[in-house]
Amino acid sequence: MAHDAQKMVFEPGGPLRGTVTIPGDKSISHRSLMFSALAVGESRVSGLLEGEDVLSTAAAMRALGAQIERGADGMWRIHGVGVGGLIQPVTALDMGNSGTSTRLLMGLLASHRITATFIGDVSLSRRPMGRITDPLGLMGATFMTSPGGRLPLTMTGLVPAVPIEYRLPVASAQVKSAILLAGLNAPGITRVIEPIPTRDHSERMLRGFGADLTVDVGNDGTRHIAIRGEAELKPQTLVVPGDPSSAAFPVVAALITPGSDVTVTNVGMNPTRTGIFKMLQAMGADLSFANEREVGGEPVADIVARYGPLTGIDVPPDVAPSMIDEFPVFFVAASFAKGRTSASGLDELRVKESDRLALMAKNLARIGARVEERADGLIIDGTDGAPLDGGNPAPTIGAELDHRIAMSFAVAGQATKGGLAIDDMSPVATSFPGFVDLLRTLKGEPS
Numbered sequence: 548m549a550h551d552a553q554k555m556v557f558e559p560g561g562p563l564r565g566t567v568t569i570p571g572d573k574s575i576s577h578r579s580l581m582f583s584a585l586a587v588g589e590s591r592v593s594g595l596l597e598g599e600d601v602l603s604t605a606a607a608m609r610a611l612g613a614q615i616e617r618g619a620d621g622m623w624r625i626h627g628v629g630v631g632g633l634i635q636p637v638t639a640l641d642m643g644n645s646g647t648s649t650r651l652l653m654g655l656l657a658s659h660r661i662t663a664t665f666i667g668d669v670s671l672s673r674r675p676m677g678r679i680t681d682p683l684g685l686m687g688a689t690f691m692t693s694p695g696g697r698l699p700l701t702m703t704g705l706v707p708a709v710p711i712e713y714r715l716p717v718a719s720a721q722v723k724s725a726i727l728l729a730g731l732n733a734p735g736i737t738r739v740i741e742p743i744p745t746r747d748h749s750e751r752m753l754r755g756f757g758a759d760l761t762v763d764v765g766n767d768g769t770r771h772i773a774i775r776g777e778a779e780l781k782p783q784t785l786v787v788p789g790d791p792s793s794a795a796f797p798v799v800a801a802l803i804t805p806g807s808d809v810t811v812t813n814v815g816m817n818p819t820r821t822g823i824f825k826m827l828q829a830m831g832a833d834l835s836f837a838n839e840r841e842v843g844g845e846p847v848a849d850i851v852a853r854y855g856p857l858t859g860i861d862v863p864p865d866v867a868p869s870m871i872d873e874f875p876v877f878f879v880a881a882s883f884a885k886g887r888t889s890a891s892g893l894d895e896l897r898v899k900e901s902d903r904l905a906l907m908a909k910n911l912a913r914i915g916a917r918v919e920e921r922a923d924g925l926i927i928d929g930t931d932g933a934p935l936d937g938g939n940p941a942p943t944i945g946a947e948l949d950h951r952i953a954m955s956f957a958v959a960g961q962a963t964k965g966g967l968a969i970d971d972m973s974p975v976a977t978s979f980p981g982f983v984d985l986l987r988t989l990k991g992e993p994s
């Protein structure tokens with residue numbers, strides 16, 4: 548989607564106080580639409596994230612034959628076509644900024660007799676797709692990619708696709724999910740072996756839709772996931788919990804702004820997603836979890852975050868997948884901790900919506916943080932609660948079309964002496980519509 552750049556200034560303010568609700572989980576929202584589109588009959592989804600990434604998935608599923616409508620009550624109704632029932636799209640599938648839409652849909656189409664072209668924005672067109680085209684190629688799909696195996700690309704699926712057993716070479720829920728989705732319409736059993744656990748929404752939800760999917764965990768923690776193909780999915784009524792990745796922004800803003808006391812309600816607490824909260828607690832953050840319950844097969848809680856001192860930690864590399872999208876805002880928190888925080892094993896951060904290690908290191912340094920960039924991580928020496936200097940004039944941060952970089956620096960502006968500007972906040976609409984208003988509300992400013 549093309550945007551006019553939205554430059555915005557973020558100045559310290561607050562304390563942050565109040566109770567807020569964040570939009571629905573992005574990963575679960577994408578999957579809700581895709582899996583419902585493969586069930587026979589009408590599924591209903593409430594709490595869906597109505598961000599641009601998920602709307603890209605909705606548009607693509609419509610182009611592939613599903614009927615998808617949003618009621619005035621916010622309920623989404625999806626009439627699925629059945630596994631194997633997707634149709635040839637007439638035009639290219641525009642994935643905008645969304646890696647999840649692209650990679651999961653490529654999986655779906657790999658076992659359909661469909662030729663489709665995927666296009667996306669500049670950020671998405673830089674991201675690697677070989678991790679998807681390699682296993683899907685083994686299943687029989689063929690690809691014509693741009694140089695480097697990137698978008699724009701055209702693929703043709705195969706029916707019947709070849710079921711495979713595949714050991715993930717990178718810890719990626721997107722790769723895992725793409726293979727499982729291709730396996731849905733392949734004869735026999737498709738297996739994914741996952742040495743390091745990643746978010747398990749696909750497994751939980753596919754089982755909920757009635758797929759024959761098993762997960763065996765070996766003694767070394769390796770997960771063996773098997774799905775029986777030519778499945779029949781039954782329509783579901785789904786409730787999407789709030790996105791922990793979005794909750795992390797107001798939580799960190801509260802932790803670094805003196806006097807703050809913020810509650811974020813209805814946050815998904817799936818253990819494959821909550822590394823950020825565990826690591827912040829390990830730094831001494833005043834976080835508590837209230838009203839713990841289960842919503843739509845996922846654990847959910849309200850998070851209470853209060854300002855207080857943070858102490859630097861070494862983040863164990865095996866925690867990385869459970870907070871992979873939260874490192875940018877975690878690095879902001881670390882910039883205000885007492886002592887050193889180090890994180891390694893984060894090569895994947897270089898191939899997200901931007902090179903998040905490089906961009907965080909460069910821009911944190913610009914606002915006065917002491918940060919060292921390593922090949923696979925960052926080392927940050929925090930200010931022990933003191934604000935960052937920022938610079939005079941206040942710097943403008945280039946977010947490079949990365950929503951989480953933009954939101955992380957909006958949060959950092961809370962504790963940067965003269966505030967800062969962000970060159971373009973428009974990408975925030977991909978995952979967190981209403982973010983700027985929510986921050987203003989917590990600061991007690993008119994939104």
Ligand code: S3P
Nearest residue numbers: 574647718719720721722871872
């Ligand atoms: C996602 C998986 C992660 C994450 C992304 C969403 C998903 O990507 O960064 O925002 O919904 O499966 P990887 O699979 O590339 O780690």
